[in-house]
Amino acid sequence: MLYSLCMYVCLASNVSDLTKLSQINFYPSLRIYSAEGKLLAQYGERKRTVVKFKEIPNKLVSAFVAIIDPNIYTPEKRSKKSMKTIRELDLFCRSNKKTTNNNKESSRKKNSQHNTQSFTKLPGPMIIQLTRYLISARRPRTRFSLCELVSISKKIKASYSKKQVLEAYLNNIYLGVRTFGVGAAAKKFYNKKLQELSLSQIAMLAALVGSANEYSPRNNPEKARARRMLVLSRMLKQQYITQQEFTVANQQPLEPYTYHNNVKSPYIAEMVKQHMQNNFSNKLNHKGYDVYTTISAKHQRLAEAALRKSLMAYSRRHGYRGVLANNPLNKKLTKSVLFNLFKNYHVQGHLVPALVVAVTKKQATIYLKDGRKGLINWEGVQWARQYISVDKISAPVKTINQVLRRGDIIYAELGEKNRWLLAQVPRVQGALVSLNPMDGAIAALVGGFAFHQRDSHGRFNRAINARRSPGTVLTPFIYAAALAKGMSVATLKNVGNAKNRASISTKNLLGNVSANKQSVPIKGMDENAKEMPVVSLLKKIGVEYFVAYAKKFSITKSQLPTNLAVKLDGGEFALYQLTAAYAVFANGGYKVKPYFISRIEAWDEGVVFQYKSALNCKKCKKSSGNISTTSATKRIQTAQVNLQLNTLLRTMLPRGAACTVSQGKGRTAIVAKEGSSQNQNDAWFIGYSPKVVTSVWMGFDSNRSLGSQELGAVAAFPAWFYFMQKSLAGSMTCQ
Template identity: 30%
Template sequence: MKIFKKFLQILFICGLLGCITLVALYLYVKPDIPSVAVLKDVKLQTPMQVFTRDGKLINQFGEKRRIPVKINDVPDPLLKAFLATEDNRFYEHYGIDPIGIVRSALVLISTGEKRQGASTITMQLARNFFLTREKAYIRKVKEIFIAIHIEQLLSKDEIFELYLNKIELGNRAFGIGAAAQVYYGKSLDELTLAQMAMIAGLPKAPSALNPIRNPERAKARRNVVLSRMLDEGYISTSEYTQATNAPITATFHGAEIELYAPYISEMARAELVAMYGTEQAYNSGIKVYTSVESTMQAAAQTALRDNLYAYDMRHGYRGPVAYLWQNDSEEAVAEQELVQFLKGVSTQADLHAGVVMSVEEQAITVLTKDSERLTIDWEGLKWARTYITQSRQSFAPKTAADILNPGAQIWYRFDADGLPLLAQIPDASSALVSIDPKDGRIKAIVGGYSFEQSQYNRAVQAKRQVGSNIKPFIYSAALEHGYSLATILNDAPINHWDKSQGVAWRPKNSPPKYVGPIRVRRALAQSKNVVSVRLIRGVGVDTTADHLLKFGFKDEDIPRNETLALGSASLTPLELARGMSAFANGGHLVEPYFISSIVTSEDEVLYQAQPLLACSNEQRRKNEVLAEFAELEKMLADESNTDTQLAIDPQIDGLESQQEQTMPSCAPRVISEQNAFLIADAMNSAIWGGGSWQHGTGWNGTGWRATNLKRRDISGKTGTTNNSVDTWFSGFNANVMTTIWVGFDNPGNPLGRTSYNNNLDRGQIFGAESGAKTSQPGWIDFMRVALEDQPYAAVEPPEGLESVRIDLKTGLLSHNNDHTSRFEYFIKGTAPTRYVEKKPPVLFETQTPGDKSQPTEDELF
């Protein structure tokens, strides 16, 4: 009896000491136990996702890839696989598994090593969220207390769901949703049993058991998972056999990108980091909806690349990347080695690497990285005359042997019809930006040929000389200072002696052709350089430069000398598109934007774009009235006449309510509505020309190639700098404004010229490169998609204009109703008042821009 009492005393003391120890341990680790608020508001580190305006994923950024899933959406076999492997008594215990702890302790006593952690799913969740993976006793104690705390606050399903979304599974995949995408490119419900078991086996050692890096070890672990599922009765014997015999099919898959648009997604990433900081931007699950439309963005990327390919092909083939063997001196490399070599060559945009295996009369056979043999016939080869210099190409090839030999490592691509073409990475660069002129929304933007090749975003970073794209702004200044579209100027060479330089400045037309007396409309449409110089002289250099600043250009980019008339100003494509939009929207300066909205992972709106709109005159007047009432309300609030205030307040409240619902904020007006319309209408002539071809007086504008779009509502302007270093085309209707630039990244490198290729059809482009030949074809390809199924949307004539019939030669009024005259728009009060005489006068008086009674001085040239 004494012995039994002693035993009870010792047992009591041990129990008491144990309780004291537990309390002491609890007090010690209590500061590390998360609060109730933290546990109930656990935030998964989810990457930032960037979407198009219509919801297509274009990129995601973050250190951890995660696709959160609800437990009800997880296939039952996958749940059973985790339970069988990690914690089969999960739904029975209270956060810790005593049996597992005893088993772990026995292993520690027998071996002296901590081989088994005895961690339940709840304990693993505690470690993953709040602790480290360090194998230390105090960490295990903390893990136990946190696990018990979690079990008190969350249901089993909530704990299991958090675990499945938090667990690290290798290749930067966190959670089962991301793992299914990374390893198999599938959603959870598309996985096979073998694939589910593979994922369930990864938590033990995500790197060592990775099926991509260590397929054999991963397969062994997968089969262990399947064996445990069989033992627990979760799967049948036949299912087990079939799954264990399944091959390893895991390969690396990127994010489920629906439209790869790296330049706009990088713009969004940089903006979000600036707004929220790196940690919150990358890991809080922010969703960024950009302003671009998926169809237009895809069309812009395709148009830009195809246009660069076309330029590059007409300048000749620069040869293969390398020769892996020489046909006459070396043996061909083994096909298996070639395939492995090709798999290591990264794809460039839509170009693929291949090796020429054989050369026939007018075809070649190419080995691809997929071990396939691809035949490129003569249609895909005949363009490839040899490149000599940027302005010289060799003879047109007659056989495939004139181009390549076996052993050549080449690039190839597929055309729109799926036919393979011999290709090369373009040397030239390009950028395209398209915006909505009504509010500045960027509809599409491409900063270069390949983001992988160069992250430099030329659409927003490259300031290049704009050439004749500056002329609409110069002509706008002229209309502000007394000129009209019917004013006659002299299209003749200029020879200006510069005393300070000791040289003569001789600006020339491009091409150097002159027609003498010419109307302002036609001079702009045909991009007459010397007429632009005469206009800038008539208006004044500083006055013209000040006018250009109204379009949002920076003073340091606008030279204050006569070279401004020829396009010496340097602008980015986005800056130019923004300024040009004023002609499309009635004279307003809109602010381009590329982020439409930002939302949290729970779809709570953090930011919503509120752009300034190009308001109609009616909208602007309503806003002005509202502003007046607001000022009146403020004034009445300071007065003591309550009765008067109460009598007026309902009117104000009604207007304010209307403002909140329908009144937009208006973009500033920088030029008159009439000025904007006249320039846009003259730019329409740059595409559609004028005169009468039947009577021999017809003429083309520099943008005539755009007539194949068969839309009368488009206006445009070409741009080419000296030696064709930079080429541009900008064009618009009331809904879309698009600018494209083509040139070399090295500003001094000219685009050159090409000779006629006898192997190609008669519609080919050749001769000196220019805005019309080099840039405009890409603009046309893009706008064909952008305007598809879009209704007619011309810039409508505003109030304050009048249309009168003028004589085409003199710009004076005309009684004739034939090919010698046309209706022309004038701002009211500026139309000519004198009719053309049947015979031109012999003597004349000099006409100033504001003098409507006399023909111009240049009328007689």
């Protein structure tokens, strides 16, 4: 059957000139890195990191040679048995290419003579595999004949050195999880560079060749261990390693590798992806790009955690909306039964669907969708008072079986000390942005609870694209305009009603799941009471004057109606925009443009883009090289007005939100502004020091009220405080 098929395709085959290794389409990936060089995301059908042969460790090359083609350097030692299939195909295709009905006998004689020839001119298994990829890469989704495969393989063998063949092979071999090449596999599976891999890890990568899923340590640990030992045994037999190295590597525990992305930052990754598609669309599918962002890995992790904790705390404060479903558990809980129970429920951020299988007054046993089993104690459920309305919840619950029953489908989250807690997906959303006010570099950005959140527009980036009413966070710009027009700080203090400041506690800001009663950490704050004095101030300086002054901060005229609605309604702003505007107050009065990409490198061209940053400096030095320069940015607010404004805002903070940060021998005050829009539809908190500006917004996508008590100092402040305190290494204190 094989011969019949081969005869047909060989007669119709027209071998193309596919032997140029330089023409291989590597399908390079778009890789996105943090400022420190840690991987944020990788896009592309095939995950690949192209490496040069000289960058590949010798032991790694030896491992692949040992398992794939041991005699690649000594083809004369290949056995007839190992080359039988390739030899027969080669002979068959050569004979059928020349055979006609009249010369069958002469063809048989030539075949008989060729059987005695050496195997040295025939391609080995490694070149055959490389050729298979080369043909499919150049002619995707197109069938090719076995004769064509052998013919092109022979041409590649004759045209290229062993090093060139090995480099092409090791950059193209499939190693599982859409990962091609040893460079990408080392980063994906072990989060290491090739030079950092241990011998046991090198052997495991080589063991994946041929059937990556079957030999995966995650899928089949026993098969993976046996396959790794086979690679090490062949390396020992061929004297690539010593007996001691074999023993040590073989005794290493099998690492069920995880798929490493150093930092989860899907919103910033999507921003980079869109930028690349808009600016490099013609080359994006043919070249590999490494994009280095301004994101700090540490700050991004903190930002994700801060917003998530704050949204979960809000959701707990407003009561439990109930279980997802209840199923009578009449059958044995086999894998298929559990699969059917969970198939309509998905992981949402850090929340995992779970099935309640047993309940007592103080404990619930759960099976999680990912196969784990856990317990939920009383402390993880007692927050779950029933939701009635945005401002009303039921009486405290006293036992777990008041909330949960056997057969309930719920969400669970892993809390402190690895204890499972009852949870629910927040309906409220939020965003956080943190940047360097000196040059506008974004250090952290989160656009919602979970990028892959279902049924809640998870991919919508609220930090950039949501336009919300700023409410009272627009007040500092009115104060700045008034100060620029000559009004005194003393006058504005009376307008701001500083004597009637509210108080806020920094304890348990992110919610305490063991609390029996709903707690509201702020009292006495009435934002509407402040509206009328500020409106009077706006009348005094003139709305048109304020609109003109606000334009300096890139606040457009369309966002500021030329009437008193500018304060009462405030137009619509993005958190990203307001953060950049507040950076002026932080850096001494200079306008900066936020940016998130510092440089872009192409695999075959080097640096193709580097951001030209503008700093708030009097004399800026040119950077090295001819790609990037720095320049002084424009001052838009005088130093005197800036100082007066910061002093004023400091006196208006709620008690408990007046924070300072240690800097050397002294301390620097952090200036902040909390705010809410009409009916508490939006909660804001923006705070800054000379080195960082961080802003937080919370609200519903449907633009409804957060609750009568959910002001900026209640809803948004906890996330801001958590992020700032952790990012400043514990050097921040508030009073």
